[in-house]
Amino acid sequence: MLLLIFSLMIIERVSMVYSQDTSSGIGSIPEGQTWYICSKGATNFIDYSMRMVETSQDPTPGFGTNVIGNHPKQFNTVGLLTMVANYTNIRALVDPSRPIVLFREELSCNVEPVKECSKSTNPPLSIQDILCLAIMNPNSNITKFTASISFDQNASKPILTIPPPIDDNPSNTNNSPSSSPTKSTPYIDPTETHSFFVNIANRSKIIDPGYLLLLGSFISIILT
Secondary structure: OHHHHHHHHHHHHHHHHHHOOEEEEEEEEOOOOEEEEEOOOOEOOOEEEEEEEOOOOOOOOOOOEEEOOOOOOOOOOOOEEEEEEEHHHHHHHOOOOOOOOOOOHHHOEEEEEEOEEEEEOOOOOOOOEOEEEEEEOOOOOOEEEEEEEEOOOOOOOOOOOOOOOOOOOOOOOOOOOOOOOOOOOOOOOHHHOOOHHHHHHHOHHHOOHHHHHHHHHHHHHHHO
16 A cells, blocks of 8 residues: 555656746857747746856757847847747747737846846736747847746746856966865756756656556556
C-alpha cells in the first residue's frame, strides 16, 4: 500500500510539473530587434523580472524568439524596453506596416529604456489570453539580458541569476613574486537555476512518456 501511495504521488507531481509555465535564461538582442516569449496557453497571470547584463556567456538555447520587426525609437539613455500584450498584439508590434498595438501599460516598462524591470499581475487579469513578454533593444549594439518569467499563478518564477560580467582585464597585472593566483568566483549556470521539478518541465525530453506508461503498468500489477 505504501508503495502504491508513493507511486501515485510521483505521477501527480510529474503531472503538476508539466502543467507549470515558467522560463528563465539569458537572451541576446541585436540592435533594433525584439525578443519575445509567450505563455503555453490562455492565462490571466504573468510575473517577470528582467535585467540588462554585460557578459560573455552565450544566450540560453530555446529561450524566447528574436525577430527583426520594427526598429524601436532611439533614446539618449542605454537600456531595454519591455511590453506585455497578447500574442496578436505582439505580432503586430513587429509588423513592418506598424499597425496600432494594444498592450498592458501597467505591466510594461516602455516609456524609456531601463536596465531592469519587474512586473506582476496583482490581482490576475479579468480575462484569459495568450500573454507574451516582449523586450526591445533601442541601443546601437547587441544587448544581453537575463530574465525570469512565470505565466502560472501557482508556480513561482525561477530564480533570476546574474551571469558573470565581462572581464576587461583577465591577465594578472600584479608582478610580485609573492602574489598567488586569484581564484575565480563560481557562478550558477542560468540554465540550471530552476528547482529540479521546474527543470523537468522545461526539458520535456528528460521524462520519456514510455516511462510513465511503464510506471502505470507497475501500479496496475500491484493493484491486482
